[in-house]
Amino acid sequence: MLCHMNGIMFYPLLEEAGDFINSSVRGKKLIICIGLFSVEYLGRSSSNLGLGERVLMVKEDGSVLVHRRVGYEPVNWQPAGCIIRCGVRDGKLLLLSERRRPKEFLKVVFDKVYLITSTSLVDEARFEIGPVENEFYDLLMAHPEYIEEGLRIVSRQKSMPSGIPDFTGKDSKGNYVIIEVKRSMAGVDSVKQLDRYMKSQRGHFRGILCAPSITKSALLILKKKGYDFRRLNLKALSSLVAFKPYEETLDRHLEEGGS
Amino acid sequence: MLCHMNGIMFYPLLEEAGDFINSSVRGKKLIICIGLFSVEYLGRSSSNLGLGERVLMVKEDGSVLVHRRVGYEPVNWQPAGCIIRCGVRDGKLLLLSERRRPKEFLKVVFDKVYLITSTSLVDEARFEIGPVENEFYDLLMAHPEYIEEGLRIVSRQKSMPSGIPDFTGKDSKGNYVIIEVKRSMAGVDSVKQLDRYMKSQRGHFRGILCAPSITKSALLILKKKGYDFRRLNLKALSSLVAFKPYEETLDRHLEEGGS
DNA sequence: CGTGCCAGGTGCCAT
DNA sequence: ATGGCACTTGGCACG
Numbered sequence A, B: 001m002l003c004h005m006n007g008i009m010f011y012p013l014l015e016e017a018g019d020f021i022n023s024s025v026r027g028k029k030l031i032i033c034i035g036l037f038s039v040e041y042l043g044r045s046s047s048n049l050g051l052g053e054r055v056l057m058v059k060e061d062g063s064v065l066v067h068r069r070v071g072y073e074p075v076n077w078q079p080a081g082c083i084i085r086c087g088v089r090d091g092k093l094l095l096l097s098e099r100r101r102p103k104e105f106l107k108v109v110f111d112k113v114y115l116i117t118s119t120s121l122v123d124e125a126r127f128e129i130g131p132v133e134n135e136f137y138d139l140l141m142a143h144p145e146y147i148e149e150g151l152r153i154v155s156r157q158k159s160m161p162s163g164i165p166d167f168t169g170k171d172s173k174g175n176y177v178i179i180e181v182k183r184s185m186a187g188v189d190s191v192k193q194l195d196r197y198m199k200s201q202r203g204h205f206r207g208i209l210c211a212p213s214i215t216k217s218a219l220l221i222l223k224k225k226g227y228d229f230r231r232l233n234l235k236a237l238s239s240l241v242a243f244k245p246y247e248e249t250l251d252r253h254l255e256e257g258g259s
Numbered sequence C: 001c002g003t004g005c006c007a008g009g010t011g012c013c014a015t
Numbered sequence D: 001a002t003g004g005c006a007c008t009t010g011g012c013a014c015g
Helices: A014-026 A134-142 A188-199 A216-224 A234-239 A244-256 B014-026 B134-142 B188-199 B216-224 B234-238 B244-256
Strands: A005-010 A030-042 A046-058 A064-067 A076-078 A083-089 A092-099 A104-119 A127-129 A152-156 A167-170 A176-181 A205-211 A228-231 B005-010 B030-042 B046-058 B064-067 B076-078 B083-089 B092-099 B104-119 B127-129 B152-156 B167-170 B176-181 B206-211 B228-231
Touching: A005 A014, A014 A030, A014 A046, A014 A083, A014 A092, A014 A104, A030 B030, A046 A104, A064 A104, A076 A104, A104 B104, A134 A152, A176 A188, A188 A205, A188 A216, A216 A228, B005 B014, B014 B030, B014 B046, B014 B083, B014 B092, B014 B104, B046 B092, B046 B104, B064 B104, B076 B104, B134 B152, B134 B234, B176 B188, B188 B206, B188 B216, B216 B228
Parallel strands: A176 A205, A205 A228, B176 B206, B206 B228
Antiparallel strands: A005 A104, A030 A046, A030 A104, A046 A064, A046 B127, A064 A076, A083 A092, A092 A104, A127 B046, A152 A167, A167 A176, B005 B104, B030 B046, B030 B104, B046 B064, B064 B076, B083 B092, B092 B104, B152 B167, B167 B176
């Protein structure tokens, strides 16, 4: 019918929908179904969702998603690797998804199916994400100037009695510094963490907390303890890993606006 | 066209699809779109996903989901509350989703749209889940012997300067105790949490960390600090609440089988 | 709005 | 498999 489409049905009989689902599961297709149904879940926890109109998605790897009108998260789900069974019982279309470990069950009971479609998606693209975690520290390690001009990194993730600070280093004036880095806004916890490392040190050390931003209360405590905050320019740092194109296009498109 | 369906289009021109999306967004409909597109994300992190066939879902609350062939999780997303803009630029259909705080952007660039549909879902059902969180603590409150024999709960979720411990109580020997409960395996974080509460207290207190299990390193720190670990028997605790009905119906359906 | 903390968290990589 | 930890974690409740 459609390119890449296995098929689509409007208002199928429940039997038809059941057959459609079973053949789609066997054929490793992605199923999207809009209908009126209820959902039960039993496993690590348990849940019950009465009748309502929702979207059901079943993927070829056995993962199942139930989406309501709103919310980023599915109201119920089953991760990849589950066994799907489907059929009509007592005038309702049942879809059961069983997870082996941990033992979990998801049951979808259809009263009506409004629309059901199954497709084979061709998607070989690699998902690139970054800079994240290690890559992020790699970047800072290679470019300590993004923390502070003239800084030289001495050690990274060195174990200390009180924990593991992200970096130790030497600043442009020859002072030893201990550096705690946060990828998102630093809070009171971050200051405490730095403080622990500092307290376990003998001799003169500077303490630096480096993050894209910091909460007011955290900055207050930080200052009082005589440590320094260094704003981390995430955008500039990101630009080092050749993600520029995106940013530019994004900005450009945003300026040009849509609709 | 269809009951509850606002519309559906197969292989629309990109301009048509853009108009369709814009009117659906204005009309607070749920949009599902299967097409060939690429995705870029920029915000707390950044990501890039080249051309491929995927499913895009846009909900009335502004949340956006991009699903690939496999995997329970969306490859890219935007949570509720985002501003959606859409239009054709340079022969491609762009969909931009902007989040205000934190500042984050998601850009979807369509080469082709295979299928697009928008619907108004009627769904007033209440989602019931349990025993979770409160119910769980209710149970422990009513049955403190599952934490420790002879324990008497004194307070629950009492605010303290350093946070809110789950319980305070008095043990069989008359010692005051502070109790931190975890529903899943306790980690180093859990110990730290308990430690914070303990340190903010004057006078003699016992500290108890109660969880189904605990990581080795967490137990080490816990012992060193002189606190106690109490194994929580989740199964026994769960058996106190009657969620059997679900289990039975589920089992029955599973036995009867589908397909 | 920040802070703290749970979640059916999920996923990844170590042992 | 299990442990340990990061995540664009998201979400909620509370000061």
